[in-house]
Amino acid sequence: MRRGSWKIRIFIGLAIVAFAFIQRCSNKEENPYTGREQTINMTSEQEIAIGVQSAPEIAQQHGGLYPDERLQSFVDFVGEKLVDNSIARETPYEYDFHLLADDQTINAFALPGGQVFITYALFSQLNEAQLAGVLGHEIGHVIGRHSAERIAESSFWQTITMGASVGADAGNIVGSIGQNTLLKNGRGDELESDELGVLFMINAGYDPMEMIEVMKILKAAAGPNRVPEFQSSHPDPENRIEKIREAITKYGG
Numbered sequence: 734m735r736r737g738s739w740k741i742r743i744f745i746g747l748a749i750v751a752f753a754f755i756q757r758c759s760n761k762e763e764n765p766y767t768g769r770e771q772t773i774n775m776t777s778e779q780e781i782a783i784g785v786q787s788a789p790e791i792a793q794q795h796g797g798l799y800p801d802e803r804l805q806s807f808v809d810f811v812g813e814k815l816v817d818n819s820i821a822r823e824t825p826y827e828y829d830f831h832l833l834a835d836d837q838t839i840n841a842f843a844l845p846g847g848q849v850f851i852t853y854a855l856f857s858q859l860n861e862a863q864l865a866g867v868l869g870h871e872i873g874h875v876i877g878r879h880s881a882e883r884i885a886e887s888s889f890w891q892t893i894t895m896g897a898s899v900g901a902d903a904g905n906i907v908g909s910i911g912q913n914t915l916l917k918n919g920r921g922d923e924l925e926s927d928e929l930g931v932l933f934m935i936n937a938g939y940d941p942m943e944m945i946e947v948m949k950i951l952k953a954a955a956g957p958n959r960v961p962e963f964q965s966s967h968p969d970p971e972n973r974i975e976k977i978r979e980a981i982t983k984y985g986g
């Protein structure tokens with residue numbers, strides 16, 4: 734390759750990287766519900782649309798919805814109680830709580846915009862306050878806009894990786910930095926959601942100490958050699974318990 738084109742490649746590479754940083758700065762906004770500054774490149778309406786569109790497929794992957802209507806309404810009742818008594822009510826999100834038929838996988842998760850899921854395997858181990866803890870944690874992911882933030886972060890790193898691989902052969906190195914960053918953000922998301930979950934429990938009149946019981950249940954469910962999905966994507970329950978205690982003190986539960 735001629736020296737001239739090598740310089741042009743570096744220049745284009747740097748221009749792409751600079752573009753990624755400028756775009757990231759212009760996409761920074763303060764989350765009005767958590768007060769945290771984050772990078773977001775979609776509207777609340779888009780978050781809701783993504784969640785509503787993905788919900789049926791996600792449910793299907795867990796054996797569909799649990800067939801007992803009474804249990805479905807109970808999950809709805811607890812979820813709505815948390816929403817109605819907290820800042821979640823003031824958000825544009827449309828909350829929907831689903832009990833999944835899956836009785837093998839201990840898991841709960843939220844899609845952007847307010848679609849919240851819990852598997853029967855986890856549900857069947859919880860009392861009402863503990864269920865409120867799990868659902869409160871998931872509402873925390875919605876309000877924290879964690880999915881939207883991860884999407885924005887990953888498109889940022891994709892652009893950086895592209896710039897780096899045009900400019901030099903460093904694409905893989907930058908790519909791996911990006912992945913680590915995503916993972917780290919994910920853990921921060923979990924702790925933020927635990928804190929919000931504690932706050933929502935207190936707001937709705939549930940004993941926030943039950944959130945600690947949830948962590949113990951998750952830990953016990955893990956067993957000596959089985960890691961449930963909920964935990965593999967979440968920080969160690971012991972670390973979470975410490976932060977939950979801090980949150981309970983902070984919000985005076």
Ligand SMILES: [Zn+2]
Pocket residue numbers: 870874923926967
């Ligand atoms: Zn979580």
